[in-house]
Amino acid sequence: MNVWTEYAADTAEEGRQSMDRMYRLQRHIYDVTRKYYLLGRDQLLRDLNCLPGGSILEIGCGTARNLAIAGKLYPNARLFGCDISDEMLKSAGKNIFASGLERRTRLAQADAVTFNPLSSFGEDSFDRIYFSYTLSMIPSWTQALAHAASLLRPGGELHVVDFGSCDGLPRLAKTTLDHWLTRFGVTRRENLASVGRDIAVEEVLLLSFWHSHRGYAAHLTLFNSAEKTVTQLS
Numbered sequence: 001m002n003v004w005t006e007y008a009a010d011t012a013e014e015g016r017q018s019m020d021r022m023y024r025l026q027r028h029i030y031d032v033t034r035k036y037y038l039l040g041r042d043q044l045l046r047d048l049n050c051l052p053g054g055s056i057l058e059i060g061c062g063t064a065r066n067l068a069i070a071g072k073l074y075p076n077a078r079l080f081g082c083d084i085s086d087e088m089l090k091s092a093g094k095n096i097f098a099s100g101l102e103r104r105t106r107l108a109q110a111d112a113v114t115f116n117p118l119s120s121f122g123e124d125s126f127d128r129i130y131f132s133y134t135l136s137m138i139p140s141w142t143q144a145l146a147h148a149a150s151l152l153r154p155g156g157e158l159h160v161v162d163f164g165s166c167d168g169l170p171r172l173a174k175t176t177l178d179h180w181l182t183r184f185g186v187t188r189r190e191n192l193a194s195v196g197r198d199i200a201v202e203e204v205l206l207l208s209f210w211h212s213h214r215g216y217a218a219h220l221t222l223f224n225s226a227e228k229t230v231t232q233l234s
C-alpha cells in the first residue's frame with residue numbers, strides 16, 4: 001500500500017501556505033526540540049488502548065512522531081494521519097518508512113475542519129482519533145473538534161492533549177509561555193472542557209477532562225459508547 005494518498009480537494013489553501021511557511025525549516029529540528037515542551041503526548045498514546053485490528057487517526061500528525069510510537073504500542077492497528085502542511089508530511093512520510101510502518105499507514109494532506117475521510121482514506125469512521133497540540137493552532141478549532149467527534153465508530157474514542165490552563169505554574173512562567181506561543185501562532189484553548197462538553201451533549205458522548213504537569217497539559221477524552229448505539233438501534 002502506498003503511504004501517500006491523493007490530496008483532498010477541500011483543503012484550506014491559506015492554512016496550508018501558512019503552516020508550510022512555519023514548518024519548511026523547522027520540521028528538520030521539530031522532534032528534537034519539541035520533546036521538552038509538548039508534554040503529555042506519550043500519556044495520550046498509552047491511553048488510546050486500541051484493540052488489535054482497530055483504526056487510529058491523528059489529525060495534525062506533523063512529523064508522524066506520535067504515529068510511529070502508536071505503531072509500536074499497537075502492532076496490529078491500522079494508522080492514519082492527516083496534516084494541512086505538505087512540508088510536515090514530507091517528514092511524516094520519511095518517519096513512517098524509517099519505522100517500517102508503511103504497509104499499515106496512510107497519510108493525507110487535509111484540513112482538520114473540512115476533511116473528508118472517505119476521499120482521503122477510504123474510511124468513514126475510526127476507532128481512535130486524536131489531536132496532539134494541534135487544536136491550539138487551528139483558528140476554527142471548535143469545528144475541527146466537532147467534526148472529529150462525528151467520525152467515531154461505536155465504542156470509539158477521541159483524545160486531545162494540548163496546552164492547558166497552566167494554573168499550577170508560576171505567574172512569570174505562564175506569561176512567558178503565552179508570549180512565546182503567540183509568536184508561533186498558538187493559542188491555549190482555555191474553554192476546551194466546556195466546548196468538549198457541548199460536543200458530548202450534541203453527539204451523546206461521555207467525557208473526561210483533566211490536567212497534568214501542573215496545568216501545563218490539558219487532556220480531553222470523548223467516548224462513543226457502543227451500548228448507546230445498540231440501544232438506539234433496538
Ligand SMILES: C[S@@+](CC[C@H](N)C(=O)[O-])C[C@H]1O[C@@H](n2cnc3c(N)ncnc32)[C@H](O)[C@@H]1O
Pocket residue numbers: 015019034038041059060061062063065066082083084085088110111112113131132133134137138
Ligand atoms: C504543533 S504541531 C503538532 C504535531 C504533532 N501532532 C505532534 O504532537 O508532534 C501542529 C500540527 O498541526 C498541523 N495543523 C495546523 N492547522 C491544521 C489544520 N487546520 N488541519 C490539519 N492540520 C493542521 C500543523 O501543520 C502541524 O503539523
